[in-house]
Amino acid sequence: YFVHSAMHWIDEYHIDGFRMDATDYMSSPNGQAEGWALMQRFNNEMDNRAVHKISIAEQLPDDYYITRPTGQGGAGFDARVMALKADPMGTGVAVPEIAKAFADVVDKYPSTDAAQSARYELGSLAFNAGDFDRSIQVYREFIDKAGSNDIRTIYAWFGIGYAHEAKKEYEKALGYFEKAKAAAPGDEKILFAIAQTYIKAGKPKEAIPVLREYLAAAKDETRKFAVMSQLGSCQMKEKQFKEAVATLDEILK
Numbered sequence: 639y640f641v642h643s644a645m646h647w648i649d650e651y652h653i654d655g656f657r658m659d660a661t662d663y664m665s666s667p668n669g670q671a672e673g674w675a676l677m678q679r680f681n682n683e684m685d686n687r688a689v690h691k692i693s694i695a696e697q698l699p700d701d702y703y704i705t706r707p708t709g710q711g712g713a714g715f716d717a718r719v720m721a722l723k724a725d726p727m728g729t730g731v732a733v734p735e736i737a738k739a740f741a742d743v744v745d746k747y748p749s750t751d752a753a754q755s756a757r758y759e760l761g762s763l764a765f766n767a768g769d770f771d772r773s774i775q776v777y778r779e780f781i782d783k784a785g786s787n788d789i790r791t792i793y794a795w796f797g798i799g800y801a802h803e804a805k806k807e808y809e810k811a812l813g814y815f816e817k818a819k820a821a822a823p824g825d826e827k828i829l830f831a832i833a834q835t836y837i838k839a840g841k842p843k844e845a846i847p848v849l850r851e852y853l854a855a856a857k858d859e860t861r862k863f864a865v866m867s868q869l870g871s872c873q874m875k876e877k878q879f880k881e882a883v884a885t886l887d888e889i890l891k
Contacts, residue, residue: 641680648688655684655692661704661713662697674713677704681714692716737763754783758790761797770801777801792821799831808839826855830865842872863889 647653658664658680664673677695684693695715697704706712740756740763747753757780764773777794784791799814815832822828829852836845849869856862866889873882 640676641683644680645683645687648684648691653691655694655716657694657696657719658715659696660698661695661715662699662701677713677715678708682708685714694719737767754780754788757783758794761794765797765801765804770804773801774798792818795821796828796831799835803831803835803838806838808835811835812839824855826852826857829855830861833865833868837868837872842875846872846876846878 644656647656658677661677664677681693684691693715694717695704695713696719698719703712705715705718708714737760740760743756744753744760757776761773761777761780764770764776777798781791781794784794795814795818799811799818802808802811802814812832812835815828815835819825819828819832829848833845833848833852836842836848846869849865849872852865853862853869856865866885870882870885870889873879873885
């Protein structure tokens with residue numbers, strides 16, 4: 639139905655193309671097979687019937703597979719929207735023009751949706767630039783002004799958690815990760831963040847049930863092996879030797 643509806647807009651109304659938002663929720667090659675197959679079918683149909691039209695994916699976080707040809711395992715989009723980075727070259731030096739542009743939007747139009755989007759991006763930019771206090775501040779401002787149905791609030795809590803984790807303020811980080819988990823139960827990225835924070839905080843006992851919960855939810859087989867190794871290590875530290883052996887046996891299968 640989705641593909642036929644899209645082609646109807648192409649054929650009957652001659653639109654220039656489509657932008658598909660939140661493609662990360664539809665999956666990765668190792669994630670939700672149905673969502674990935676749908677995007678591949680959609681883009682194959684676009685290429686076969688309307689090769690001169692464009693398809694754009696909003697892929698956050700970035701994943702180059704989203705624009706890889708379907709014949710090579712990708713989703714086949716023509717272009718992807720990615721998060722802006724304050725330090726695109728990885729030099730540790732922020733690009734001030736990018737942050738200033740968003741800050742200007744907030745200053746000039748503080749009560750608009752554009753300002754909210756700018757606050758959200760500023761939180762990410764500050765984090766990538768290593769200014770964790772600024773990131774926390776801006777994300778909190780975003781949350782204070784966000785509507786109850788704004789899904790970005792979850793990511794803002796997530797961002798604050800990561801900023802506190804980067805400052806080695808693990809208890810604060812866990813508090814915000816738990817807020818994100820409450821709003822998106824079963825999200826494997828959030829579960830992974832919580833487990834890793836417990837491990838960094840030297841709390842293997844607390845990490846064990848979260849690692850198990852992650853493994854039950856995870857679809858990325860590559861990461862699952864690494865997490866199983868962490869689970870076995872935490873079980874050894876807690877002298878859960880029988881459980882650790884079972885975990886390591888599972889890895890070797």
